[in-house]
Amino acid sequence: MKMEVKREAPAFVLWGSSYNGVGEDVxxxxxxxxxxxxxxxxxxxxxxxxxxxxxxxxxxxxxxxDDGVAVLHRKWGTTDSPDPERWENAPELVWYEFA
Structure with missing residues (x-):
């Protein structure tokens, strides 16, 4: 008998990093x-x-x-220079519909 495992994928994954390393995924x-x-x-x-x-x-x-949620995603940070400058992307609104 064969067995197959199916795992639910995350709705989304957030991450962060800097010059000194990467944080844990959320x-x-x-x-x-x-x-x-x-x-x-x-x-x-x-x-x-x-x-x-x-x-x-x-x-x-x-x-x-009851059908889903609207989530506002934001990304921001600094440049990779000795005198870093701040940056920020335009926010993105995503609708996550429930099954």
Whole structure:
């Protein structure tokens, strides 16, 4: 008899890094989204306390119904230079529909 394992993929994964290393991934599942309240936020960051080549991500639940949630994704950080400059991408709104 053959057996197959199917694993639910995360709804999204956030990560953070800097010149000195990479932080741990933050996996957010659909189960997390189902139980999240409006205003719930997840952040991907690093713990190296370096201000150079920083990359951070966040996701915040901004709207919720029985059918799904709207999550606002943001990315920001600093450039990889001795005198780093701040940058920020335009926010992205994503609708996650529940099965």
């Amino acid at each position: 996996e957010v599942s659909f189960a997390d989204l189902r139980t999240a309240e409006i205003g719930k936020m997840w952040v991907g960051s690093d713990s190296n306390n370096c201000g150079r080549a920083v990359h951070r991500e966040s996701a915040e639940v901004v709207y919720k119904t």
